[in-house]
Amino acid sequence: MSAIALSDRQGRAASTGMWLFIASIVMFYGALFSGYVLLRAGSTVWETPWRTGLAAEWPIAVDHWFRTMWLGIAVMQSRRLSGTGVPVAGLPRFSWVIALAGTAFVWRCADIAGWLASRGLVPATSVPLACWYVLTGTVALLVAGGTIAAVWVALEPVPAVQRARRGAMLQRYWLLMFVLWITTVGGLYLV
Amino acid sequence: MRALTDHKTLGIAYANTSGVFMVVGFLLMLLFRWQLAWPGQPIPIATAIFGETNAPGGILLPEFYYQLVAMHGSVMIFLAVVPMAVGALGSYFVPLQIGAPGLAFPRLGAAGFLTYLAAGLLMAASFVLPGGAANSGWTSYPPLAILASSGQTVWLVGILMLGVSSMLGAISLVATVVAYRAPGLTLMRLPFFVWSQVMTALLLLLAFPALQGAAVFQLMDRVAGTSFFLPSGLAVSNTPLAVSGGGNPLLWQHLFWFLAHPEVYVLILPAMGVVAEVITAHARRALWRYGLMVGAVVALGAWSMVVWAHHMLLTGMSTTLSSFFQITTMAVSVPSVILITSLVVTLWGGAIRYTTAMCFALAFLPMFGLGGVTGLPLGLGPSNLILHDTYYVIGHFHYLVAPGTMFALFAAIYHWFPKITGRRLNERLGLVHFIGSFVAMNAVFLPMFLMGIMGVNRRMYDAGLQYQLAEPTLAWNPHMTWNAVALGVFQLVFLFNVVWSAKRGEPAENPWQATTLEWATTSPPPAGNFATPPVVTGGPYRYEEERA
Amino acid sequence: MIGEWLNRWLPAPASAHAARFDSVLAATHTEGALIFLSWLVLFAIMLVKFRARPGGAPGAPAGQRWPLVAVAAVVLGDVWLLAGSALPAWFERARPAPPGAAEVRVVAEQFAWNFHYPGPDLHFGRTNPSLITAADPIGIDRSDPAAADDFVLIGILVVPVDRPTVVHLSSKDVIHSFTLATMRVKQDVTPGLPVSTWFTPITTGSWEVGCSQLCGLGHYRMRALFEVRSEAEWQAFVADEVSRLEPPS
Numbered sequence: 001m002s003a004i005a006l007s008d009r010q011g012r013a014a015s016t017g018m019w020l021f022i023a024s025i026v027m028f029y030g031a032l033f034s035g036y037v038l039l040r041a042g043s044t045v046w047e048t049p050w051r052t053g054l055a056a057e058w059p060i061a062v063d064h065w066f067r068t069m070w071l072g073i074a075v076m077q078s079r080r081l082s083g084t085g086v087p088v089a090g091l092p093r094f095s096w097v098i099a100l101a102g103t104a105f106v107w108r109c110a111d112i113a114g115w116l117a118s119r120g121l122v123p124a125t126s127v128p129l130a131c132w133y134v135l136t137g138t139v140a141l142l143v144a145g146g147t148i149a150a151v152w153v154a155l156e157p158v159p160a161v162q163r164a165r166r167g168a169m170l171q172r173y174w175l176l177m178f179v180l181w182i183t184t185v186g187g188l189y190l191v
Numbered sequence: 192m193r194a195l196t197d198h199k200t201l202g203i204a205y206a207n208t209s210g211v212f213m214v215v216g217f218l219l220m221l222l223f224r225w226q227l228a229w230p231g232q233p234i235p236i237a238t239a240i241f242g243e244t245n246a247p248g249g250i251l252l253p254e255f256y257y258q259l260v261a262m263h264g265s266v267m268i269f270l271a272v273v274p275m276a277v278g279a280l281g282s283y284f285v286p287l288q289i290g291a292p293g294l295a296f297p298r299l300g301a302a303g304f305l306t307y308l309a310a311g312l313l314m315a316a317s318f319v320l321p322g323g324a325a326n327s328g329w330t331s332y333p334p335l336a337i338l339a340s341s342g343q344t345v346w347l348v349g350i351l352m353l354g355v356s357s358m359l360g361a362i363s364l365v366a367t368v369v370a371y372r373a374p375g376l377t378l379m380r381l382p383f384f385v386w387s388q389v390m391t392a393l394l395l396l397l398a399f400p401a402l403q404g405a406a407v408f409q410l411m412d413r414v415a416g417t418s419f420f421l422p423s424g425l426a427v428s429n430t431p432l433a434v435s436g437g438g439n440p441l442l443w444q445h446l447f448w449f450l451a452h453p454e455v456y457v458l459i460l461p462a463m464g465v466v467a468e469v470i471t472a473h474a475r476r477a478l479w480r481y482g483l484m485v486g487a488v489v490a491l492g493a494w495s496m497v498v499w500a501h502h503m504l505l506t507g508m509s510t511t512l513s514s515f516f517q518i519t520t521m522a523v524s525v526p527s528v529i530l531i532t533s534l535v536v537t538l539w540g541g542a543i544r545y546t547t548a549m550c551f552a553l554a555f556l557p558m559f560g561l562g563g564v565t566g567l568p569l570g571l572g573p574s575n576l577i578l579h580d581t582y583y584v585i586g587h588f589h590y591l592v593a594p595g596t597m598f599a600l601f602a603a604i605y606h607w608f609p610k611i612t613g614r615r616l617n618e619r620l621g622l623v624h625f626i627g628s629f630v631a632m633n634a635v636f637l638p639m640f641l642m643g644i645m646g647v648n649r650r651m652y653d654a655g656l657q658y659q660l661a662e663p664t665l666a667w668n669p670h671m672t673w674n675a676v677a678l679g680v681f682q683l684v685f686l687f688n689v690v691w692s693a694k695r696g697e698p699a700e701n702p703w704q705a706t707t708l709e710w711a712t713t714s715p716p717p718a719g720n721f722a723t724p725p726v727v728t729g730g731p732y733r734y735e736e737e738r739a
Numbered sequence: 740m741i742g743e744w745l746n747r748w749l750p751a752p753a754s755a756h757a758a759r760f761d762s763v764l765a766a767t768h769t770e771g772a773l774i775f776l777s778w779l780v781l782f783a784i785m786l787v788k789f790r791a792r793p794g795g796a797p798g799a800p801a802g803q804r805w806p807l808v809a810v811a812a813v814v815l816g817d818v819w820l821l822a823g824s825a826l827p828a829w830f831e832r833a834r835p836a837p838p839g840a841a842e843v844r845v846v847a848e849q850f851a852w853n854f855h856y857p858g859p860d861l862h863f864g865r866t867n868p869s870l871i872t873a874a875d876p877i878g879i880d881r882s883d884p885a886a887a888d889d890f891v892l893i894g895i896l897v898v899p900v901d902r903p904t905v906v907h908l909s910s911k912d913v914i915h916s917f918t919l920a921t922m923r924v925k926q927d928v929t930p931g932l933p934v935s936t937w938f939t940p941i942t943t944g945s946w947e948v949g950c951s952q953l954c955g956l957g958h959y960r961m962r963a964l965f966e967v968r969s970e971a972e973w974q975a976f977v978a979d980e981v982s983r984l985e986p987p988s
Contacts, residue, residue, distance in 0.1 A: 009370045009371055010295075010370070012366075012369060012370040013295035013296070013366040013367070013369065013370035013371065014366075016295075016365060016366040016369045016370060017295065017296060017299075017362045017363070017365075017366040020361070020362045020365055020366070020396055021358070021362055023396060023397060024358050024362075024396045024397070024399075024400050025400070027396075027397050027398070027400035027401060028400030028401075028403055028404055029404075030400075030401075030404075031400060031401040031402075031403070031404025031405065031446055031449070032404045032407065032408075035404060035405075035408060035419065035442055035446065038439065038442055038445075039419065039437075039438060039439060039442065042439055043437055122415075122416075123411060123415045123416070123417045124415060124416030124417055124418075124434070124435060125435060126418075126435045126437060127417070127418055127419065127435065127437040127438055130411060130415075130417035130418065130419060133411075133415075134407060134408070134411060138407070253956040253957070253959070254956055257953075257956060326956075327953065328953045332913075332914055332952070332953070334912065334913045334914070334930060335913040335914065335953065335954060335955060338912075338913065338955075422930050422931020422932070423931065424868070424930075424931070425911070425912060425930055425931075426848075426868060426871075426911045426912065427849070427911075427912045428849070428912075429848075429871050429876070429911075431868070436931075438931075439931065439932075440914060440929050440930060440931065440932075441929060441932065474789065474797075475791075475796075475797040476797060476800065477800070479800060479801060480803065480806065483806065505916065505925055505926055505927045506927045506929060507926065507927060507929065507932060507934040510829065510830055510833040513829070514826055514829065514830075517821065517825065517826065517829070518821060521817040521820065521821055522817070524813050524817055525810055525813060525814060525817075528774075528806070528809050528810055528813045529806050529809075529810060531778070532778075532805060532806045532809040532810075533806055535778070535781065535782050535785065536801045536805045536806070537800075538785045538786070538789050539785060539789065539800060539801035540789060540797055540798040540799050540800050540801065541789045541797050541798075542789065542790075542791035542792070542795055542796060542797045543785075543786065543789050543790045543791055544791045545790070545791075553786065556782065557775075557779060557782065560775055560778060560779075561775065564770075564771030564772070564774055564775045565771065567767040567768075567770060567771050567820070568763075568764055568767035568768060568771070571763060571767060571820060571821070571824075571825035571829075572825055572826075572828070572829035572832075573759070573760040573763040573764070573824075573825055573828045573829055573832070573923075574760070574763045574764040574767050574825070576760065576923060576924075576925045577749070577760060577761070577764055577923060577925075578764075579916075579925055579951065580916060580925075580951035580952060581951070641748055644745060644748045644749055644764075645748050645749070645750065646749075646750045646920040646949075648918075648949060648950075648951050650953045650958060650959075651958075651959040652956075652958070652959040653959050653960075655959075656959075657959065657960050657962050658947060658949060658962060659946070659947060660750050660920055660947070734797065737796050737797055738796060738797055738798065738799070
């Protein structure tokens with residue numbers, strides 16, 4: 001295998017691996033989300049803080065859209081990295097933008113969880129709250145992982161071809177996060 | 192650690208570790224088989240080994256018995272057979288069979304192994320916790336599993352880690368096959384074993400996350416006091432449970448079996464792959480209707496994801512829904528029959544060499560067949576009702592996995608041992624191992640079908656001593672236990688053979704004159720696998736030249 | 740033939756639908772045996788015929804049509820099993836019980852079966868968990884008029900012969916599985932999901948109620964007596980139990 005062919009193979013392997021990883025996460029999140037749907041469909045009352053008046057105290061739904069925007073910005077930024085195999089000089093900068101958005105997202109999630117918990121609304125309180133914590137927490141965890149990956153891409157000095165490929169992988173992952181978060185917001189608050 | 196980034200070292204590490212867990216799982220079984228054969232009779236020295244809390248006066252307590260049963264299943268499936276079939280054989284032979292220098296993501300592969308090792312040690316160590324290891328069966332149905340002692344928490348953490356481990360390994364394996372095939376090695380020239388490994392990896396990737404999701408829910412129920420699987424109004428020993436309620440215990444079963452049914456195919460598909468390799472080489476035949484078999488293995492894998500609720504026919508689900516799952520279940524028999532027919536018809540016109548590897552591979556076929564046909568009554572509502580949760584079920588899935596997959600694993604070891612070590616296993620000892628295992632395995636598992644038909648339930652601490660209908664079967668249990676002991680003795684022969692032959696066995700490069708790509712390099716393969724990168728010009732099984 | 744062989748080992752069928760369920764079992768085993776044995780014969784022939792001989796070489800491979808024959812046979816067999824045997828029996832069981840059935844509430848708990856009989860008025864009284872005592876594990880609310888003649892037996896199920904019996908199943912704690920082997924009745928009892936099933940005993944006799952789902956450390960001893968009595972004996976049994984009830988204070 002010549003050097004160029006090897007690079008092609010690495011790109012193909014990376015791309016395949018990323019799609020498989022995404023499929024795996026989709027199944028994981030799908031299991032949690034379908035659990036949520038089944039529990040909600042099977043229950044007679046479904047009381048959430050934002051349905052019983054508490055939301056007036058804190059515009060939770062608005063806040064979530066705010067967070068969604070953060071993620072959106074991150075994804076938009078990463079979209080500019082399009083084109084595998086092409087060296088992207090500005091990749092570290094974009095990685096930092098993604099990392100910043102991710103950190104803000106995780107911080108907002110922790111903040112709201114803390115706010116709920118301080119009012120005695122913990123996972124054990126009710127199944128709706130337990131679902132809120134698990135779904136939000138899972139996305140936050142996945143976003144945290146993506147943030148770490150972004151920092152890694154920004155910091156590790158690797159050849160330009162490889163860096164561009166990592167940027168493209170990062171972008172795919174963050175698109176997935178975007179989709180997961182829209183699903184979560186929609187499923188938890190809008191339906 | 193660095194050495195593990197080499198796929199051969201990784202494969203050997205998986206093989207050794209899963210081999211140890213296989214012995215652990217086997218010993219757990221011997222312990223509870225003692226209790227089944229002689230309920231309440233003290234085991235000499237048991238108190239000294241397991242302590243007063245588990246075996247006072249040498250008598251196994253139910254607390255301990257149910258740990259043994261739950262952990263036998265968990266260890267054998269998650270820590271022994273799958274890591275052996277996928278981790279060891281897949282990591283070692285898939286890169287070789289596709290002419291690749293290694294795995295696409297060596298670090299992922301190594302991380303996967305270390306995660307598996309940590310999960311295994313954690314689960315094994317849970318026996319020392321107060322209350323011991325998990326004791327709610329390998330199926331861990333809530334609410335029972337949520338009320339269980341802390342060993343269950345460790346079990347759940349272990350399952351989460353194993354999910355991560357198999358995901359890492361599977362990604363690495365599939366990406367390797369997609370990107371690193373030798374020039375000329377098209378998809379339809381891949382050895383069947385590679386196809387089976389890819390399908391297995393995909394199943395692990397797509398099905399295991401469902402169990403991980405379920406494990407997250409159950410972990411929350413146990414640790415954070417949530418009620419995902421706990422309905423309202425639960426009272427244990429007439430004391431109301433202090434939880435919010437509002438959950439659904441059946442949700443676990445759906446998520447669990449969504450993994451656990453494909454998991455059965457994870458146990459079976461690599462075995463089919465091995466058998467295909469061994470039969471072709473030792474009968475000097477190309478795989479008969481290779482394309483159809485590839486189609487069947489893909490269909491079988493995909494279809495395995497829509498049959499899960501046949502494990503739940505008696506939960507009270509609607510008749511329409513349960514009929515749907517009965518129909519999908521029957522449809523599984525089509526690709527299964529294609530595979531098993533193709534494997535046997537491959538022998539037609541061949542020149543069968545009765546090596547130990549071939550004996551094990553051939554014995555796999557009827558054993559798997561027996562496991563398969565006993566799946567028929569279990570997949571249909573009325574007959575499932577009669578047999579559900581009886582020993583019939585135990586007989587059924589053990590025929591698939593124990594004389595089934597295990598025999599295929601033995602075939603793989605006898606077949607590929609020269610590839611790994613450059614030496615052959617001793618054939619005479621191998622024959623003793625084969626005949627002994629074959630007889631003992633059947634003597635252990637065949638009576639279980641009859642016990643099940645007679646209505647003897649599984650998971651009985653006293654083997655059914657309390658039940659009238661189990662009375663005639665009590666006398667069978669000692670025989671089954673002695674055969675299990677004999678089975679263990681024959682495995683000692685095997686272990687001796689492996690250790691001895693690795694040092695002093697007859698040197699061999701390619702003793703079977705096999706034509707698949709792993710034999711195109713030296714035995715054992717050098718670092719980087721192939722001195723000159725191979726170029727492929729035809730199918731994997733080129734035995735036609737030998738035709739008379 | 741296979742059916743007769745199975746009948747020798749199965750618990751003697753004693754309910755109206757048992758024979759039909761047994762016939763499904765026989766049909767599946769017949770198909771299984773046909774497939775397996777014919778395959779085994781073919782396999783055995785090949786093992787002998789195509790063994791390697793000294794100096795011999797492999798011959799021509801088999802024709803291409805083999806699996807089509809096998810698959811066609813299996814598909815036909817499966818359709819026959821599903822449409823001709825299993826699903827009709829399964830759907831018939833899902834029908835509601837005919838009128839005039841005896842009714843019993845079954846409340847499962849670790850590790851006992853509690854049977855709540857409605858008494859001669861055929862109406863179950865209210866129950867209330869806060870009224871649970873050692874003698875009354877399901878907490879019958881005696882202030883409810885319908886409960887006046889209700890009685891509870893721990894571990895003893897008695898039903899009349901030749902009349903459908905409906906069992907209403909529920910669980911207090913974990914999943915159990917209500918099993919009457921001779922009646923071909925088995926039903927998971929999941930807490931929070933009450934469910935009913937029914938059967939019609941056709942012979943009197945004394946058997947056992949079993950638990951088929953791992954429900955904890957005492958699972959193996961979660962067993963109850965099960966008796967089918969003649970109508971007259973059953974009426975006498977109910978009257979006798981009611982007469983033992985303490986008069987309301």
